[in-house]
Amino acid sequence: MSSATVTWALSTLARQGLTPLGAEKARGFTETGFIVEEADKPDAARVTVTARFTGQDKYDHWGESHKLANRLMGVLEENGAGFEEIEGHEPNCVFDVFPPADRAAEK
Structure with missing residues (x-):
């Protein structure tokens, strides 16, 4: 079940001081940040990093959002996670983040 991976990803990121946005802020592009939710694939969590939208196809903090995505991946990878980038978003x-092999084997 991917909810266990969501919990694992959130706690792993929280240990590094990385706190997700609320879903409303992320979906409304009101702040640069990230959310973690269940993915369509078993044992995966979906991480979405957003940049703040200011209108007329302009996103503030575009570079910062990409740096944040790389930082999130780095933290999760250091803890044994695997990834699959999702295009078209x-x-x-x-x-999508997949837990370390030893955690997936616990199920």
């Missing part, structure tokens, strides 16, 4: 950076 611009202007968001979206990827």
